[in-house]
Amino acid sequence: MQFFKSTHIDFIGSRYKFFIVSISLFVLTVGAFIYRGGPNYGIDFTGGMMMQISFEKELTDLQDLRNAIEDSKITSFEIQTSENLIMIRAKKTLQSQEEFEKSVSQSIQNKFPDNPMKVERIEYVGPSVGQYLSKQALYSFFFAFLGMIVYVAFRFKSSLWGVASVLGIIHDIVISFGFVILVNKEINITVVAALLTVAGYSINDTIVLFDRIKENLRFGAKETFANIINKSINEVLVRTVVTSLTVFIVSTSLFFFGGEVIHTFAYIMVIGTVLGAYSTIFLCTPLVYEWELRRNNRLKMAIKQGVINSKKK
Amino acid sequence: MSKINWKLWITVLLIAFSVWTLWPSISWFMMSKDLREQAEQAKDPILGKILKLGLDLKGGTHLLLEVDTSKLEENVKAKDAVDRATEIIRNRIDQFGVAEPMIAKQGDKWIVIQLPGIKDPKAAKDLIGKTALLEFRIVNNSQEAGRALDLLTNKGIKPAQYREDPSKYPEIEISLPEGSSIFEGRGNEGYYVLDKALLTGAALTNAKVEFGGQFGQPIVSIEFSKEGGRIFADITERNREKNLAIVLDGIVQSAPVIRNRIPDGKAIIEGSFNAEDARLLATVLRAGALPAPVRVIEERTVGPSLGDDSIKKGFMSSLIGVIVVFIFMFVYYRTSGIIADIALALNLIILMAVMAYFQFTLTLPGVAGIALTLAMAVDANVLILERIREELATGKTTRVAVDIGYQKVFWTIFDANFTTLIAAIFLFQFGTGPIKGFAVTLSIGLIISMFTAITVTKLIYKFLFKENFLLKIKI
Secondary structure, eight states: OOSOOOOOOOTTTTHHHHHHHHHHHHHHHHHHHHHHTSOOBOHHHHOEEEEEEEESSOOSOHHHHHHHHHHTTOOSOEEEEETTEEEEEEOSOOSOHHHHHHHHHHHHHHHOTTSOEEEEEEEEEOHHHHHHHHHHHHHHHHHHHHHHHHHHHHHTTOHHHHHHHHHHHHHHHHHHHHHHHHTTOOBOHHHHHHHHHHHHHHHHHHHHHHHHHHHHHHHOTTSOHHHHHHHHHHHHHHHHHHHHHHHHHHHHHHHHHSHHHHHHHHHHHHHHHHHHHHHIIIIIHHHHHHHHHHHHHHHHHHHHTTSSOGGGO | OHHHHHHHHHHHHHHHHHHHHHHHHHHHHHSOHHHHHHHHHTTOGGGGTSOEEOHHHHOEEEEEEEEOGGGSOTTSOHHHHHHHHHHHHHHHHHHHOOSSOEEEEETTTEEEEEEETOSOHHHHHHHHHOOOOEEEEEBOOOHHHHHHHHHHHHHTOOHHHHHHOGGGOHHHHHHSOTTOEEEEETTSOOEEEEOOOSEEGGGEEEEEEEOOSTTSOOEEEEEEOHHHHHHHHHHHHHTTTSBEEEEETTEEEEOOBOOSOOOSOEEEEOOSOOHHHHHHHHHHHHHOOOSSOEEEEEEEEEOHHHHHHHHHHHHHHHHHHHHHHHHHHHHHHTHHHHHHHHHHHHHHHHHHHHHHHTTOEEOHHHHHHHHHHHHHHHHHHHHHHHHHHHHHHTTOOHHHHHHHHHHHHHHHHHHHHHHHHHHHHHHHHHOOHHHHHHHHHHHHHHHHHHIIIIIIHHHHHHHHHHTTSOSSOOO
16 A cells, blocks of 8 residues: 655745745744733642542532632632543642642532542642752753754754754744643643653654755765755655654544543644654755755855865865 | 574564563553552562552652751751751651652752552651651749740740740840740640750650550650660759650640659650551651751642553553554555564563563653654654665565665664654653653663664564565565
8 A cells, every 4th residue: 555656746946835834833823822821831830739639429510619719718729620530720839738738628528528529639849849840841952952953963964954953843842832822731741741752753754854865965966956855855755644644643542542641742742743744844954955055155156256266166 | 694593582582581571560460459459568579570650650649858958957967967867758658668669869958759559648748747856855944934934925926936036036035044945835735944955856766655644545655775864864863853844846745743863764755646646756756856847849649540540541542542553554564564563562562571670660751752662663664664665666676675675774763763862861861750751761662663673673574585485575
C-alpha cells in the first residue's frame, strides 16, 4: 500500500504563502493571549493548593459546595468537575496548607453530613517552590535548545541550520502554547513536559529533512538550491505523512481514553505533531534557503567587486 | 557471517535478560490485592525487583520540607542542621512503618520525602513536622519573676510572642532573672517563668507509652542515657522541693515538685494525650528532636483509587494507540511492517526491563515518554522502509535495496535520536519530579530504539534472505 506516488510540489516557490500561515497562527496565539488575559498558570508555578475530592453519592448542586467552602472563610477559589471528581483550587499564597485542608474538608462535611467525602488528591505548592519549578522549567528549555543548536550546527557544519531548526521548535512550542491558552487549559508541569515532547518531535522531523537535503546537495551540484530542496521535501514527504500519522494515532488514543491527567498532554501532542511536520517543511527549510540565497548574493556581489578572487569559486 | 552472529547473540541475551528481569513484575501484577499487601508487610525481597511505579500511579504522598535555619543556635551550621534533620526524619518514618520510603536532601535546606501507598498522610505529616524539643527546666518563683509575669499578663502578651523576640519588650526582659524565660502551660494553666534548660531530649535513650497515670490515662515514660541520668540525678538532688517543668515544644506539660533525688535516670511525661498522641510523642522522642522547625512547602498526595484509575486509563489508552499503529504498519508495509512491529514490541519489553532492573520510577509523564519513544522507533522503521522503496523503484534487487536503505538512513536516525537525547538529558538534569520520569523513559527508550529499530530488524531481514524465505519481499 502507498498513500501517494512520488510528488513534485514546488514548496520553495510558494514559501511566502506559508510564511503567512505561520504569521496568522502567531497572531492567533497573541489574540488568545489577549482574549484570555494571559496564560492560566496552575499552582505548580503560582503556588497554591488543589484538592480533588469525591462524594459517595453524586452531588446535584455545586452551589451548595461553593457555599460550604465560602463558609470556611476561603474567598478566592475555583471549582471544577470531571466525571465524579470535584476539584477545588485556591491559587492565592496560603498561610498554612494544613489549615486550608482542614477547614475545607470540615465545612464540606458539615454541609453534607450524610454524604461522606473522600480526598483523592492534594497538591500544595508553596511560593518558593513555585518559583523554583518555574526557574527549572526555563533552564531545561534553555539548555535543551542550546544543546540541540550546537549538535545540529556541528553535524551540518553550519550554525545557521542549527538556528533554523531551533526557530522551528520555538515556532511549534509558541503556537502549541497559544492553543493551550485558547482553550484556557491550566499551565502546569505536565504542559511543560508536553511542550518538550513537541520540541523533541519537531527536531526529529527537521533533522530527517536536513539530512536528505545535505545528501542531495552532495550528489546534485548542478541543480539550483531551490530544486534540491524541493526534491528533498518531496522525497521525504511520504515518510513525514506516515510518521505524523502514527504519532497522531497514539496521541488521539491518549486524548480520548487517557483520563484527565494525560488529556492536556495528548491535546498538545495532537497539535504539536501537525505543527512539527509543518514547521520543518514550511519554515525551517525556507529559512535556510533564504539565508543561503542572501549569502550567495553577497558572495556574488563580492566577486563582482573583485574583493574575492573569482577563480577561487 | 560472524558479524551477524554477535548481533544475534546480543539480541538473544537482551531478550533473556528482559524476561528474567520482568518476571517478578509480571507475577506481582498477577497477584491478588491481599497477597500483595501480605508481601509488603513481610518486606518480601520481590519488592526490590518489580517495576517501580511513581506516586502518581501508585498513590502516596510526596512532601518537600524546608528547614527553618534562621532559628538555629549560633554555633550550629545550617548544613549540619539539615543533614541531622534528614536523619531524624528518616528515623521517624522508619518507626512509622512505610514500605520503601524515600528521604533525601535537596538543595541547601530542602528535604524531599516520598511515602508510597500511605493510608494516612495526615498522621505522617504530623509525625514528620513535630519539632519535639523536650526540655527540663526549674520553675523560678522569685519576686522578679513574679513582676515579669504581671507585666506580661497586663500587657496581654503571649509567652510565645515574647520568646520570639525578647528585645521588643525591654521592661519585661530587665525584670526577668538571668537565663530564664516565660512559658505557657498546656490547656490555659497559666504562665511559668523557667530557668535555663538543664537537660534536653537529646539525652534520652528510650521513650514509651504507658497507661499509668492517675486515672489510667496514657503517659510517656522516658529513660535517660548514662550521662543524662547522672545529670538528672544531680538536678533533682540540688533542686529539692522546687518544681521541675517538663517543656515540650515551648509548652509546659507538667511541673511536679521534686521530692527526692532520682538516681535511676527515669522520668514520666504527663499530658492531656490520648493514646495516639502519646504513641506519636514517644516515637518522636525516640527518634530525636529536630534541630530546627520544618515546614511543608510542597505536597502532592494521590489517593490509591485515583492512582489505580490513572494506571488503567494510561495503560489502556497507550495500548489502543499502539495496537492501531501495529495494524497500520502491517497494512501499509505488509511483511516489513510485521518486522517493524516485532522490533517495536521488543523495544517496549527491553525498556520495561531496564526500568525494572535499575529501579527507575515509572510515572504518568513517563508513560507519555514511552509513547514518544515508540513514535520515534516507528519513524526509524518508516525511514528505512521508505528508503528501501525508493531504492526498489530505481530497479535494484530486494537484497541490495535493503542493504542500501539501511546504510543511507543510519546517520539520519542517529542524528534525530541523538538530538532528542540531548534534550532529554537536560530535562533530566533540570526537570523536577514528573518531568524527570518523562526524561528517564525517553532517554532509555531512544537508546534501545536505535538498537531494535536498526539492528534487530536488519537481523531479521538477513535471516530471511539467508534461508531464502523471501527473495522478493512486499515492502
